[in-house]
Amino acid sequence: MxxxxxxxxxxxxxxxxxxxxxxxxxxxxxxxxxxxxxxxxxxxxxxxxxxxxxxxxxxxxxxxxxxxxxxxxxxxxxxxxxxxxxxxxxxxxxxxxxxxxxxxxxxxxxxxxxxxxxxxxxxxxxxxxxxxxxxxxxxxxxxxxxxxxxxxxxxxxxxxxxxxxxxxxxxxxxxxxxxxxxxxxxxxxxxxxxxxxxxxxxxxxxxxxxxxxxxxxxxxxxxxxxxxxxxxxxxxxxxxxxxxxxxxxxxxxxxxxxxxxxxxxxxxxxxxxxxxxxKSKFSSDHSTFRLLNPFSSSHRRPTHDSVKLTSSTDKPGVAVIEDDLEVARSQRQYDNLYPISVPSASQPSFEEQISPGERFYSGQTGHGRSAFTGSGGVFEMERMDGGSVHQKKINVTKTWEVKNV
Structure with a gap:
């Protein structure tokens, strides 16, 4: 057998x-x-x-x-x-x-x-x-x-x-x-x-x-x-x-x-x-990606006089400041409509505030590269629409680069 x-x-x-x-x-x-x-x-x-x-x-x-x-x-x-x-x-x-x-x-x-x-x-x-x-x-x-x-x-x-x-x-x-x-x-x-x-x-x-x-x-x-x-x-x-x-x-x-x-x-x-x-899943995933990344470089068009923050990968030795792009864009549009003017009486003296190794960023972008750091309290700024806003000075601890795009 x-x-x-x-x-x-x-x-x-x-x-x-x-x-x-x-x-x-x-x-x-x-x-x-x-x-x-x-x-x-x-x-x-x-x-x-x-x-x-x-x-x-x-x-x-x-x-x-x-x-x-x-x-x-x-x-x-x-x-x-x-x-x-x-x-x-x-x-x-x-x-x-x-x-x-x-x-x-x-x-x-x-x-x-x-x-x-x-x-x-x-x-x-x-x-x-x-x-x-x-x-x-x-x-x-x-x-x-x-x-x-x-x-x-x-x-x-x-x-x-x-x-x-x-x-x-x-x-x-x-x-x-x-x-x-x-x-x-x-x-x-x-x-x-x-x-x-x-x-x-x-x-x-x-x-x-x-x-x-x-x-x-x-x-x-x-x-x-x-x-x-x-x-x-x-x-x-x-x-x-x-x-x-x-x-x-x-x-x-x-x-x-x-x-x-x-x-x-x-x-x-x-x-x-x-x-x-x-096909539906792919379309949904693609739409979700665009929704979650509306300000990525591949989907956002450059605006007039926009400020581009360069990363350390673009310029070696330059530090990176990661900011909320959406808030920045909205603030920039509002500033264009209602520019800020600082009363001379309440305007602090930049020279007096600046100590060795510290500078205050003035916000001007037409001079090429401007890297400032500084400290200070609160001062009153007036908008052109008659309103006023209290805003702190920007304390910057890292150098960063401002460019006209």
Whole structure:
């Protein structure tokens, strides 16, 4: 007996691919219904069948993974015991039913989606409905044949215990099933293309729609690959567990990718909504930045006779005085309207106040660089509008530079 180990490359690959595909298909279904909610559209047959398809796909993946971990699927046939083979063949009955129903329901979901999109085309609707009926018949008939393929029923997985069993040729059955499934996939893939290229749209948009609706070409490729493997009857009998590993891998891929492809055309509202939110957020952030920085150098225009304070990065060795630019601008506008005059009686003597190492800044900007420091009390200044304002002298402890801009 060869129990499963994570070091086994092919069996581990089957488990990883199956589980990842199941997760992706689940996410696609959730996004599909989220898009429906955004557009506030009613659920259709395509939505119900996609849910049912995913449920059968879940059963398919669980059964296949169980075969890998307990049935020796993916390992060399000579290393697998008889009990493991019996377990795998029993699980393959479940795999056959769930896999057939999963891909059948997703095909019906595709067709109903096409009918809802191109509802105005009468001929297209007739062809799609006919193809839907054929697909449903395909699923029902092959499910029945899978369950009733052997008499007695136990002979489906244990033929040694029933030497007088009667069974259909399973190899030919798989070939016929794979061939019909591949033909249906191709027909469904090509069905919307003629009507898309008859639409009055730009060629680029037609190409885009064609790509969206023909993503299912991957499904066709998987179907054709399965068909090729099913024709190798001799190899299937002598290398059953290795064949079963390839069959389970391709079967889960077909079901999961079919669900993803069936959901992709309906996800456009999510991308549009996400794009609008990102644009709105970017615009809001940009507006907030401009609101919080209305006087930055990139947004404020220079005013006439404005005073620019140079930073130490512009002139090395010159100290920086950080002032409130908004208050300064408002004060400057007010001063221009109502100039200050100092009465001679109350005006202090600058020479008397200035001590060695101290000077008072007079506020004149026409003499180029003027750097003064000083001290003093309060003196009365009169504005031209008749009002008066008491203002302290400016005590400056650092040198700074005044320029005409």
């Amino acid at each position: 060869a129990p499963y180990k994570t070091s086994m490359i092919f069996p581990t690959t089957i488990l990883v691919v199956n589980s990842t595909g199941l997760l992706l298909s689940f996410v696609a279904v959730v996004l599909r219904f989220w898009a429906r909610k955004i557009r506030r559209t009613k659920l259709r047959l395509s939505d119900h069948t996609i849910i049912a398809s995913w449920i059968f796909t879940l059963g398919l993946v669980i059964s296949e993974n169980y075969c890998v971990t307990r049935g020796g699927v993916g390992q060399a046939t000579q290393e697998v015991t008889l009990d493991q083979l019996l377990f795998s063949t029993k699980q393959f009955l479940v795999i056959g039913v769930t896999g057939t129903l999963a891909v059948t329901l997703v095909k019906i979901s595709f067709l109903d989606l096409f009918i809802s999109i191109f509802a105005s085309a009468d001929r297209f609707r007739v062809v799609a409905n006919a193809l839907m009926g054929i697909t449903a018949s395909y699923g029902v008939s092959f499910t029945i044949v899978t369950l009733a393929g052997c008499q007695p029923f136990d002979a489906n997985w244990d033929k040694l215990s029933h030497p007088d069993y009667k069974c259909i040729n399973t190899s030919k059955f798989y070939v016929v099933q794979g061939a019909i499934g591949a033909v249906l996939d191709i027909l469904i893939l090509l069905l919307p293309l003629p009507i898309i290229w008859k639409l009055q749209l730009k060629t680029s948009k037609k190409v885009g729609l064609t790509i969206v609706f023909t993503v299912g070409i991957l499904i066709c490729a998987i179907s054709m690959t399965r068909l090729v493997y099913n024709t190798r009857q001799g190899w299937m009998l002598t290398h059953f567990t290795e064949y079963a590993g390839t069959a389970t891998l391709l079967g889960a891929l077909e079901a999961n990718l079919s669900i993803v492809c069936a959901c992709l055309p309906l996800l456009q509202p999510l991308f549009v909504n996400f794009s609008e939110r990102m």
